[in-house]
Amino acid sequence: MVTATTNGIEVSVEVTYQAEFSSPLQHHYVFTYKVTIQNKSAQTVQLLRRRWEISDAAENTKIVEGEGVVGQQPTLEPGESHSYVSGCNLKSGLGKMKGVYTMQKLFDGKILEVAVPEFQMIANIFHN
Template sequence: MVTEITEGVKVTVATEYQPEYSSPAQEHYVFTYKISIENCSEYTVQLLRRHWHIHDSNGSIREVEGEGVIGLQPVLEPGETHEYVSGCNLKTNIGKMKGTYLMERIVDGKQFRVRIPEFTMVVPYRLN
């Protein structure tokens, strides 16, 4: 699990390999990641957009950008937390992701980027 705080917004990520959806013989590895976004600031904020960089260990890099997270643009009051689970498929058994969320303070419309800490996705047998 990794955590990073940007402008009072805390992002924590935990990953899990999904062997039942993976097929190593076809170079298809599926991982899920659970993200917790906690508003530790004194302002109400809204998550507007996400921007991901996805790295396979073979050197390929993909970028994914879009509105919200899993179809939502959550509003977080001070002290509130939003959690969601999403997934990523890789062509290798080791990879990593990092990114940013575009957030907006409701009180004055100030937009700012919150860093999503870099996290690794590793098939468990690679850790032996």
């Protein structure tokens, strides 16, 4: 698990290689990741947008941007957290992701850029 805190917002990520949905011979590797966002600040915030940078060992890099996370724009009171699971397909068994969440403080409307820490995706193709 990797964790980063920006402006009182803590983001933690856990990655799992999904061997049963992957086909290494076809260069298709599937990973899921669980993200937990915890509001350790004194203000209520809402997650508005996400931006991901996804790279693999085959030197493919793509940028994914959009509103919210998995169709939601969660609002977090101080002390609250929100978790979700999403997935990523790579053409190699080794990759990495990092990102930024755009959040807004509801009290004053201030926009925050919150870092999602870089995490590794490594296919364990020799296990099971």
